[in-house]
Amino acid sequence: MSARERADAVYAALLTRQGEQWVQPRVERTRRVLELLADPQRTYRVVHVTGTNGKTSTSRIVESLLRSYGLRTGLFTSPHLERFTERITIDGEPIADDAVADAWDEIEPFVDLVDAELVAAGDAPLTFFELLTVLAFVAFADAPVDVAVVEVGMGGSWDSTNTVDGDVAVIAPIGLDHADRLGGTIAEIATVKAGIIKPDAAVVSAAQTPEAEAVLRARAERVGATIAFEGEDFGLTAARLAVGGQLVDIQGLAGEYAELYLPLYGVHQGRNAALAVAAVESLIGGASQALVGDVLTDAFAQTTSPGRLQLVGAHPTVIVDAAHNPHGTVALVEALRSSFDFDEWGVVLGVLGDKDARGIVAQLQPIATHVFATAPDSERANDADAIADLAEEAGLRVTVHDDLPSAAEAAREWAAASERRAVVVAGSVVLAGEAIALAAAESWKDGWSE
Secondary structure (H helix, E strand, O other): OOHHHHHHHHHHHHHOOOOOOOOOOOHHHHHHHHHHOOOHHHOOEEEEEEOOOOHHHHHHHHHHHHHHOOOOEEEEOOOOOOOHHHHEEEOOEEOOHHHHHHHHHHHHHHHHHHHHHHHHOOOOOOOHHHHHHHHHHHHHHHOOOOEEEEEOOOOOOOOHHHHOOOOEEEEOOOOOOOHHHHOOOHHHHHHHHHHHOOOOOEEEEOOOOHHHHHHHHHHHHHHOOEEEEEOOOEEEEEEEEEOOEEEEEEEOOOOEEEEEEEOOOOHHHHHHHHHHHHHHHHHHHOOOOOOOHHHHHHHHHOOOOOOOOEEEEOOOOEEEOOOOOHHHHHHHHHHHHHHOOOOEEEEEEOOEOOOOHHHHHHHHOOOEEEEEEOOOOOOOEOOHHHHHHHHHHOOOEEEEOOOHHHHHHHHHHHHHOOOOEEEEEEOOHHHHHHHHHHHHHOOHHHOOOO
């Protein structure tokens, strides 16, 4: 069996489990497997990242900074865009197929044992995400890495990743999402996310609503952690457009950093970068030692965030963004307005059924000239006609398309009719992954042609 076949077999085994949307507050199940494996997650330092939006981009920037410091890094993010090995990276590259298969061979005997214990207790077997988390932690120990940057899957306190004790807890902006699982208010959601703050940890947080900030401060004080907030202790002080991204000035916890090129679009990405800088300052020098200028320059220059305002097409311009909730869509719209000079946007929109599609459409309404309604390739997808109905209610011009290829073809043809038009694909991480693969297969960056 080839290395790729071995890795694909691991993914197939994971897919037989309850899916990622099956979430219960049961972190102890993941902890049980890790205990049997001698707690691999305690063999390296950890930066633990939660929040509603910006987690993945912030995690990627943190990882890039740490790697530029010469540290061997692990990065665990979710979900993936094209292949599951993207979720577990070692030194900036997706985990090798053999490495992920070897890690699975290590944990599989203990999985059977814990499954049997769970079933005997009347509980469900280990889930896809619980096992993927264990797989990542074992792979990081096997590498071995110096530091793991770990993105929370959902929430915080009872998430499978909360089996780590983060040296640094990073809190990206908190908004309303997954209300059925995390709570219907910002304070309730913040309470769940604050659960990643561990005793004696350093906490860095994006600017939050007063309700969220109060919850985070109370948790930090209760467990003896330090906490620093964007806008008060650090932050983005300037952002200017540049070719392929922006130039940013950042006031960190320990130093000032000017004229840094960040190849990501949107002021929100500049703020994510400031949050990442504060996190790395906290880990490297305890927030008392400024980062080395060359390290910052190198790290920012090689930062990527696939599926986040990613340019995948030219002539016409096509942008892909994984915005899948109203909070993320606000950032998308602001970035399209500030970073691109187009008069009309065609929006290829597909949303999963458990998301606030009406809220997403409402935020897109000011910039959407034409909505090309479709559905992501997922059993959880919202019907394209339902998305079209919401767009029509918002007063938008809309057409319905059975799948992404047909929606993208129509949108690109529409945009090619004028130099003042462009296309954005949004509404779902699944749809973003499909669009990235389709753009590569059809060479959209080579331009549109009939």
